[in-house]
Amino acid sequence: MKYNTFIGVDVSKLTIDAHLHLINLSKTFSNNEKGFASLLIWVKKYGKVPELTKLIICFEHTGMYSIKLAMYLNETNIAFAMLPALQIKQSIGIRRGKNDQIDAQRIAEYAWLHRETLQATVLPAKGILRLQSLLTLRNRLVCDRGGFEATWKEQNKALDDKEYKGMFQIYKSLVKNLTIQIKKLENQIKAVIESDEKIKVNYQLLTSIKCVGPILAANMIACTHNFTRFTNWRKFACYVGTAPFEHQSGTSIKGKTRVSSLSNRQVKKLIHLVAICACAYNPELKVYYKRRVSEGKNKMSTINIIRNKLIARMFAVVNRGSAYVDLMKYAA
Template sequence: MKYKVFIGIDVSKLTIDAHLHGIGASKTFSNEEKGFALFLSWVKKYSKQSEPAEMIICFEHTGMYSIKLATYLNDIEIPFAMLPALQIKQSIGIRRGKNDQIDAQRIAEYAWLHRETIQETLLPAKSILKLQSLLTLRNRLVCDRGGYEATWKERKKALEGKEHKEIFQVYKSLIMNLTVQVKKIEEQIKAVIESDEAVKLNYQLLTSIKCVGPVLAANMIAYTHNFTRFATWRKFACYVGTAPFEHQSGTSIKGKTRVSSLSNKQLKKLIHMVAICACAYNPEMKSYYKRRVSEGKNKMSTLNVIRNKIISRMFAVVNRGSGYVDLMKYAA
């Protein structure tokens, strides 16, 4: 067994609650560098005979609240596992009541129970972390702009006359300002991509594929940690929610094969839009879609096949290290 000390941490906005499995010790620290240093001193007091490489610190991925702790541990090379909250929640069985100390204890128990299979989390490069933050902000701004545009159009139909001119001007100003901010964010995204040669190369390879634009390419690089996070495109398809799964049990349940709702829906949405675009403007995908539909196949099922084709092509060009080749040009 690689690890000897198992520590569970419940991460909150201002504090972290730690629990050492087996010893039963628990303590609360501030969610900042000073608190992290005190936490490690406290751990060393109870595990003097263990090396840092022999301990594993397990905590839930809570976005911006847990990334500070993850970055701190990564910088000083202490093993940690930052796991999805749902993964831990579904593994601990029936529970009643909740508080931070008990949650930390349950996370520590999870780490110990899965000691043979638990995998250390490796943070991506700082350029990837920055890219993730910029893409999240861009998505938020684009969604806000879309909301204002929809409301503005509806109000223009319902409210006519000069007395409502000021309202329309406010909406127009908000939309224009958000458009400017989106363009600034996109320039920063481009600068981050240009600053890293490995990221830049994969970005160029991805955008060589028909209908794959800069937004999907940047998101693919961010979520796959520049194509180091997933071993195969099929594992990524499972993560993004395009991999089909069986739904049957015994003789009574014989459901259709279908995709899972447990997925990265933002990335799935982008890939779906690219699939629709490919059906309209990529001759190969267009003919494939029409042929499948004419055979009586479900339209959404066909679109999902095209989504997986696009995913496999993105992984193929990156693994091969050369741009996409359109074989339709060479067809007789």
Template sequence: MKNYREVVGIDVSKKTIDAYCYHAQVHKEFKNDLTGYKRLIKWVLKATKESAVFYCFENTGYYSLKLALYLHSKKVIYVEESPLKIKRSSGIVKEKTDKLDAQVIARYGWLHREELSPSTVKSSSHLELGRLLALRDQLVRNNAGLKGTLKEMKVLLTSSTTDLGCISLKRSIDYLTKQVKAIEIRIEEIIFNDVSMSKNYKLLKSMKGIGLVVASQLIYHTGNFTRFKSWRSFSSYCGTAPFEHRSGTSIHRRKQCHYLGDRKMKSLLSMASVSAIQHDSELKLYYQKKLAEGKDKMLAINNVRNKLIARAFAVVKRGTPYVVLQNYVA
């Protein structure tokens, strides 16, 4: 982005977007809809009188997705950045307004223009996959809450089969279970309709401990294994990569995982690791070896998590299913 001479920082909210041109030092508010986006482009051209302009805004989910889709359709260069990165780079900010936020984003875009690269919109199938995975997760959590309530009510009641509350809870649980199953069927349809995703999905499921949900989440979060250069980069993204903590001669702690990371992906990998330890003889021996070395259980689990990530990237890179080597030992 180093060849651009102007950057427009945009603060995206539910109903409005605030735009700030870094060099022109002008600000204006627009509606967060198609009409607002058209007016934004015209205003920027008039205010900056520059053709070498790129737009920078935070990834705020559905609110920023509409703007990204419009800019992509008009072939306008934009950068969709992590809100945390922009916040950490802004220093101490005592005041907060939409205008100031847009100004901070514009400053970030200009100062880091040589490091930034243009963003692109994911395919419609990839976007739908993400929405369905998020919806499935929400329904599963709701269902678990209803099951907990039903269990508590059964303890208090002498005849739970005739109680209206229990009957309603059972019906809700059955309905949510059917909805989750329908979503899972649609997730598999999306994956199998895409040749590349289908191939990687089958390769991932050849590994013990990885099923429908973990495989789908891996495909989604890695951009079908195009977003990260190596498994170590993805491990860092998930928060499972250990980092050193050392300063001078007095502070020298053992390596620890950073608290920043995708907690959902980390949780899924933890469950996959527990399952893999039970069903994969190699990982079971590896886990037991780490415990024998005196390592904590969670640290040993983390080692298994990283093993699974490394295996996932390896099978996709090779294009062949995972093979248990112990089965071929003489």
């Protein structure tokens, strides 16, 4: 659909700043349902938009602060685009000065300049949104537990056990409590997966692949919106940061092909850990890894190939609708 009215919105914790493109009009609203309703009334009045079907509201994806606006617009059938902040920043060139109203104006300008290719955002199902929140919290708790365990281990080597017994007991209690909470979160994640038949089926297909465990499967489902967000595995590999890109210019610059640092680092880390596990416990990939390394190939590039093989297999089993078949055990 072609849009003719573009609204840029800068989202903050308590307020949102909106800018009507071409009319050069800005206003601040509260970041709640009352403020969102006032925003639409203001747009109808000053934007001369009797119908909101050709209106699109653009704003940066700021996590918990922008999700309320996104859900409200989704429920009221207003087109909106949640855009990565880096994408907007890199597209507007050299700019000086910054405040919320200027940011809203720049977002509106970005939307208008890219009006031919701008795509409205489609929110995932509520189950996916809940799964994303639970996985985010789990990742935070796992990182906190790892930090406490590392500090406890190092201090235990350097300090006297008897003199610092009380402190070590606190470390032990913290690690134990975090482990309990992580287990509770994992049970909630499992319950969300079990409550949705489509998610449950894809989860079972993913875990049929050797070395792909429950956490990676859940993260893949959440990240890909149950495999509806990406049309093929190559696009996901680009998003997650495992796709290699050329680095050359003219005849003088011919760098090595390498992956980009712009990626979803959490999912990339999980895929990397699974790839390391596959090199040791997946018979087929273990043979492949050893053969390439024996031929003098770079170890990290080989692991990256295995990461992409795993991504391709995860997309394949979901698209095919059948569990992974290990052909190696049938080989003569």
